[in-house]
Amino acid sequence: NASGYNENEGFTLFGYKAYAITTNSMVPNLKKGDIVIVDTDAEYGVGDVITFLPKGYNKTVTHRIIEYREQTGTYMKNL
Numbered sequence: 001n002a003s004g005y006n007e008n009e010g011f012t013l014f015g016y017k018a019y020a021i022t023t024n025s026m027v028p029n030l031k032k033g034d035i036v037i038v039d040t041d042a043e044y045g046v047g048d049v050i051t052f053l054p055k056g057y058n059k060t061v062t063h064r065i066i067e068y069r070e071q072t073g074t075y076m077k078n079l
Helices: none
Strands: 011-013 017-019 035-039 049-050 061-069 074-077
Touching: 035 049
Parallel strands: none
Antiparallel strands: 011 017, 017 035, 049 061, 061 074
């Protein structure tokens, strides 16, 4: 799943984007060198792994959503 992905990263094939994982922050589920395929039109929620472009960053991040804060409309990711 994706939210706020960076159009300048990855490559697109049949409406999906592929990204290479560059750190081990998601071990054991994903490790450095793995490829994730992102559906940029998918809906997402708590428990999903998403690839997104954090505000103020120039690189995408892939993490699992662990909480939705309704009062602020924000999702919290695992660290």
